[in-house]
Amino acid sequence: MRNHVLRNEISQEVHARPFQKLYPEMGVVHVAATCDAEDRVALQDSLSKVMLENSIPLPDDLSRFFHASGETMAVRYEPHNEFYTLTLYQLDERSTGRLHPYWKNFPGAMLCGVEILFEDQSAGVPNPKDYFSNRQVSGSLVMGGAAKVWTDFYPAGEDGLVRILVQNVSLLSFQAGRLIQRLCEIETYRHTALLALPDAKAVMPQLTEMDKQLAKITHEIASSSNSQDLLTELMLLAARLEELSADTANRFSASEAYFTVLDNRITELREARIEGLQTMAQFVERRLDPARKTCRSAKERIERLSIRIARATELIRSQVDLSIEQQNQQLLSGLNDRSRRQLRLQAKLESFTIIVVTYYAFDLLERSIRNSITIDSLRDDILWWVSVSVPLIAGVLWLYVRRLLKDYGED
Incomplete structure (x- = not known):
């Protein structure tokens, strides 16, 4: 080995x-x-x-x-x-x-x-x-x-x-x-x-301003019809916050680590009080605790604000998606209306189609009879019956066309 x-x-x-x-x-x-x-x-x-x-x-x-x-x-x-x-x-x-x-x-x-x-x-x-x-x-x-x-x-x-x-x-x-x-x-x-305390003090007013801006945008989500403008404002706000986070994240993380080491070193002293004096742990806790909370609060506010911006962005995107779906639905409804109008127009033209087909069918039969039958009396009788049967021919053609278009009409 x-x-x-x-x-x-x-x-x-x-x-x-x-x-x-x-x-x-x-x-x-x-x-x-x-x-x-x-x-x-x-x-x-x-x-x-x-x-x-x-x-x-x-x-x-x-x-x-x-x-x-x-x-x-x-x-x-x-x-x-x-x-x-x-x-x-x-x-x-x-x-x-x-x-x-x-x-x-x-x-x-x-x-x-x-x-x-x-x-x-x-x-x-x-x-x-x-x-x-x-x-x-x-x-x-x-x-x-x-x-x-x-x-x-x-x-x-x-x-x-x-x-x-x-x-x-x-x-x-x-x-x-x-x-x-x-x-x-x-x-x-x-x-x-x-070392993070100056950064924490510097970002606090900026975070307060961003918080107010986010609250204003959130209130406008329900009432404003221009979701695209709100989404643009949110994107700019998120970019500013990410820039702020990038500038301070390492400093705040290092500060948190240093405070942890400080607590460990004080604990390792195993202090016991001397009458009339405060211990080192009491001094550090009392004097540094406000600064520690300020640094921690700045870090947590950045994280919470980032989450809130993400939620607001999701709401606006949902609103935009819903608006797009409504537009698509209206577009499809318009297409269906046009299709129905076309079908109705075709239905109206069926009668003309039947008349034309009936005319050509009668003309075809008449020509066939005239060319094939030479006896005048017989030819006249047959043409008379053919002429009488024109409505019947038209009815048969109408039923045939309706049968062909039955399925399309149901759709």
């Missing part, structure tokens, strides 16, 4: 993005940014430069996911379809000061960024004002009480990074890696999910 050509790729997929072993005290900077295809080479150059300056071994392929670590710094790079994420780890102290100059020089447009300070419980209970000023702070016990997390979800400072403070209680090294990665992904997908 030989190996399947995809066996190795499939087997390694579950190990493609492993969690790292992490220990306090340390600092983490995580950014997500969009990058055009022409900037990919510059992105790889920036990765190489950062890793060489910090004595971090280069992976075989810089264009795919990798995690590489040196003595004091580590780099995690993960490409996605429409953005990439870069995570820099300062392994020797609870600070991110040395990391900022590096990520700022990377190409692309920054979507979001997070700064994580990971400390040990021995540092004591932190004062939130030292990290988050006077803004409202969310905090919770996570990972079954193995760590504590505080954040204000606010992009502070010139860099616009959201600060998160993580305090270790009893985390194992791999648990710490999972926790830090989940916090980074929550911040990433919290922002990427909202």
